[in-house]
Amino acid sequence: MHDSLSAPHGNPPTSQPRGGDPARGAGSVPCGSDLPSRRPRRPGAGKRALLACAWVTVLTMLLCAFCALPARALEQPSVNATAALLVDPETGTVLYESNADETRYPASMTKIMTALLTLENVELDEQVTVEASDLTEVTWDSTVAGLMAGETYTVRDLLYGLMLPSGNDAAYVLARYVGGTVDNFAQMMNDRAAQLGCTNTHFANPCGLHDDNHWSCARDIYRIAYAAMQNPTFAEIVATRTYTMPATDLQAAHDVENTNLLIDPEASCYYEPCFGIKTGNTTEAGRCLVAAAEQNGVTLYCVVMGCPSAQSYGEVNGNFTAALNLFEWGYANWSQHAVIASGTSVTSLPILGAWGGSELSVTTAGSVEGLLPNDLTADALEVSYELPEAATAPIAQGASLGTATYRYNGVDLGQVELVAGAGMLISPLACIIQLPQILTVNPALGIGTIAVAAAVLLVVVLVIRAIVVGSARKRAVRAPRASDAYPHRRGPAGATGHLPATGAARPSQQARPTRSSGQRPARSTRAGAGAAAPVPRSPRRANPQDTASVLYPRQEGGAPTVHASDPFEPRSSRIAQRIPKVDDRNAPSGAFSDDPNDTTGLWS
Secondary structure, three states: HHHHHHOOOOOOOOOOOOOOOOOOOOOOOOOOOOOOOOOOOOHHHHHHHHHHHHHHHHHHHHHHHHHOOOOOOOOOOOOOOOOOEEEEEOOOOOEEEOOOOOOEOOOHHHHHHHHHHHHHHOOOOOOOOOOOHHOOEEEEOOOOOOOOOEEEHHHHHHHHHHHOOOOOHHHHHHHHHHOHHHHHHHHHHHHHHOOOOOOOOOOOOOOOOOOOEEOHHHHHHHHHHHHHHOOHHHHHHHOOOEEOOOOOOOOEEEEEEEEHHHOOOOOOOOOOOOOEEEEEEEOOOOEEEEEEEEEOEEEEEEEEEOOOOOOOOOOOOOOHHHHHHHHHHHHHHHHEEEEEEEOOOOEEEEOOOEEEOOOEEEEEOOOOEEEEOOEEEEEEEEEEEOOOOEEEEEEOOEEEEEEEEEEEEEEEEEEEEEOOOOOOOOHHHHHHHHHHHHHHHHHHHHEEEHHHHHHHHHHHHHHHHOOOOOOOHHHOOOOHHHHHHHHHOOOOOOOEEEHHHOOOOOOOOOOOOOOOOOOOOOOOOOOOOOOOOOOOOOOEEEEEOOOHOOOOOOOOOOOOOOOHHHOOHHHHHHHHHOOOOOOOOOOHHHOOOOOOOOOOOOOO
């Protein structure tokens, strides 16, 4: 019974002691005895927990497996044709293809090229007369427009007779009229096919009757049909269900009907979105069809070749069922999707010389849409950016930076312009720091940065020099006079600011005359009556700005002493002191005083 199950290992009954201490008693626990005891698990709880864990594990594994699966591939359509192609002409996206480049006989799909050359070379209202030679190549089993030799039709009438009932007679009439001869027209057909990019096509006649040298492929037929549908007249003709050929002198007016049952509302294979374009059928080519349809704003072109014919009355030929299946499959599994929206941030771009950041968000200036599978994931798209490795500030918001091209299966879905998501200002300091990179990315900005830095440095140097020179001039003007700073160096006659000549004996203090206020010194007398004593030359007056010789001469026995300076003595006064008396020209040279400060009688 469950009640008699022993406790699991590691969980002894709480009634039994865990190794009691004799000092504490038989039932004491040496450590952790104050903790609550673990209760035994309820019967069956372990099994339920294991079962829950198992379920969680299984669900987790299933979820991971489904998440790891790639996007589900489209289920292929049922197409009973040896070659098939389904294309979005807007982007060139191929929705489905099978042996699209395999060369096969195109049958009457050849007449698309015949009509295209006719529309490109002649006018619709030109009159054309059917000649007997035009009908010699028409076989008994050919589809015809009912033309007779000698009848005259317009080019427009012959084009309807060519495309709707697939008239071989109208094909030979137009080939002779446009090309001069059928052979020349065949060469025109091959030249035009090469211009359209057809690489697996060669025409030998204008109608598609079997010829071993007359072949094409599904992809080339699509190229020719798409080029012809760009002509409005051609597109109008192939979308017409019935046309009345005008009456002539030889026969009455008669109707011709379009062989493309996809545009026939009374046919069992009628497909409303279809608006053209041409069937084809020969024993060697099988049932062929190139058709165009438009639904929900999406246009598709379909080409099927080598389809089987109907096996019983009322059954639809294989070219119509194959094309119908392709169209329905394409519109059911493909639709127009927004690849990228306008204003979406797609990447970032390094910015040099910017203020407050080095990365700029790059956004789209437009949107891209494309025909894509409904179950397509974003990682299946390819994108390539045309952006520089780095840009330089300043950058305005919305400035163009490059382009982005989006592709699917190698087909371009569209291109969008990339612009700056925000504006960035220029930083002079960042430009100087990142100057080497800027010179590589934007040489003009790098050279400008160097020029601005040099100009700023020159201004700083000039300002510093002006400050230094101004300070030196102020110190020189405020410097003390030499005569006040050093009285013992006065001149021999007591003139202020005079310094003795080098090597001259310093006059004694007692021999120096003193000058009192308001008293003019006495004029010196002659030394003798016969000879005049030479007038001693006044020593050079010290320059007040000569701070090296005035401020810092050392005194005997100690450091130089600096005293307050007197007001600066004008130079005119110093010069006037040395001018001799000029009104007494016969006076001997010794008649003047030796004192340069003595100006008595100079100006009388």
